[in-house]
Amino acid sequence: MKALVVDDSLTIRRIVIKALGMVGVQEATEAGDGAEAVKAMQAGGIDLILLDWNMPKMSGIDALRAIRQAGHKTPVIMVTTEAEKSRVIEAIKSGANDYLIKPFSPDQLAAKVKGILGAAAPAS
Amino acid sequence: MDVSYINPFIEAVDTVFTTMLDVKPQRNGLKVSDGQAKGPLVTSLVGLSGQVSGVVALRFPPQTALQLASRMLGTPMTAVNDEVTDAVAELANMVAGSAKAKFNHDPPLELGLPTVVDGTGYRLRYPTKSVWLEVPFTSNAGNFTMEVTYNPN
Numbered sequence: 001m002k003a004l005v006v007d008d009s010l011t012i013r014r015i016v017i018k019a020l021g022m023v024g025v026q027e028a029t030e031a032g033d034g035a036e037a038v039k040a041m042q043a044g045g046i047d048l049i050l051l052d053w054n055m056p057k058m059s060g061i062d063a064l065r066a067i068r069q070a071g072h073k074t075p076v077i078m079v080t081t082e083a084e085k086s087r088v089i090e091a092i093k094s095g096a097n098d099y100l101i102k103p104f105s106p107d108q109l110a111a112k113v114k115g116i117l118g119a120a121a122p123a124s
Numbered sequence: 125m126d127v128s129y130i131n132p133f134i135e136a137v138d139t140v141f142t143t144m145l146d147v148k149p150q151r152n153g154l155k156v157s158d159g160q161a162k163g164p165l166v167t168s169l170v171g172l173s174g175q176v177s178g179v180v181a182l183r184f185p186p187q188t189a190l191q192l193a194s195r196m197l198g199t200p201m202t203a204v205n206d207e208v209t210d211a212v213a214e215l216a217n218m219v220a221g222s223a224k225a226k227f228n229h230d231p232p233l234e235l236g237l238p239t240v241v242d243g244t245g246y247r248l249r250y251p252t253k254s255v256w257l258e259v260p261f262t263s264n265a266g267n268f269t270m271e272v273t274y275n276p277n
Contacts, residue, residue, distance in 0.1 A: 008237070009214040010207065011196050015144075018198065054217075054235050081221020084232040101225075102218045103143035 001117075002027040002045055006037040006060065007052040007079070012102075016050050016079065019106040023113050034058030038066045046074055048116065050109075051096075053080035053087070061094060068095035075116045079109070129274040130154065130257050133180060136222035137261065137270055140215060145195045149261040149268075157258035157271045159248035166204055167248065168216035171236035175229050178274040180220045181248065184212060188266030195265065204242055213238035219270070 005016045005028050017028045029046065031037040035058040040046065049067070053060040064076055075097045080087075083101045091099055097119075100112050134151055141147045161167070166189040172178035184192065186204050193201045193211035201208050217238050224233045241248075250256050254273040261268050 009210055009217070011193075011211040011214050014197055054237065056237060081218055081225075081235065082232070083221065083225030084228060084230075086230065087232055102221060103140045105143055 003048045004046045006031040008055040019109040022110040034063030049076045132223040132226035140218045149263040157256040164244040167241040168212040170220040174233040181271040191265040209240040
């Protein structure tokens with residue numbers, strides 16, 4: 001299981017990666033903006049994306065649209081300060097699978113990831 | 125002057141610091157700011173734009189910035205470096221974002237990317253028509269202040 005953690009803040013990337021470890025996701029690739037995220041997806045091997053909204057060069061919402069337009073079905077959790085209902089709807093319509101508003105606790109993030117991974121797991 | 129716009133920002137400080145840092149800030153009054161730093165300060169600024177123009181600035185003495193960054197990063201920080209400025213930038217970003225959600229404008233206000241100023245005795249020069257309110261806080265991670273301007277367009 002490999003996650004792509006996209007945020008222009010190194011601090012948030014560290015917090016997210018630590019929380020991912022709580023739910024057994026030990027491998028993570030980092031990206032500092034949307035353009036880097038799109039590039040990382042082209043390289044392949046990503047099972048889960050944690051995606052900020054406001055970033056330089058390319059925003060998270062634009063990166064999400066580009067990733068979906070490229071045909072990637074990898075689950076995406078938006079992790080962002082954008083908390084208005086209209087923003088959440090916009091993200092879901094653009095292909096986000098879940099949404100976590102900053103500030104968040106590691107437990108909240110871990111629960112979101114667990115939920116996504118559980119939903120993505122094949123039925124036994 | 126209606127100063128009630130400051131309340132969502134004060135609530136946002138409480139939410140962000142409690143959730144991300146396990147720090148409970150205590151507000152100590154409210155005054156009009158002259159922008160002058162008393163001694164060394166690390167200042168993190170984020171702009172808001174749209175139906176209003178605003179800026180929120182969090183101003184930390186270096187020791188407070190180090191304490192907060194250490195908590196966020198999970199490792200002791202001993203000097204104000206890129207990691208510390210990144211951490212305080214993200215704090216201002218989350219405070220601005222949390223406050224803007226409480227205003228609930230439609231369309232939502234846009235957040236700028238954070239800027240951090242690190243130095244001694246400098247003064248933030250504010251455009252003449254804007255009024256900046258200053259809210260001092262104490263906390264178990266040290267003292268800090270928040271300064272906010274928020275003007276309808």
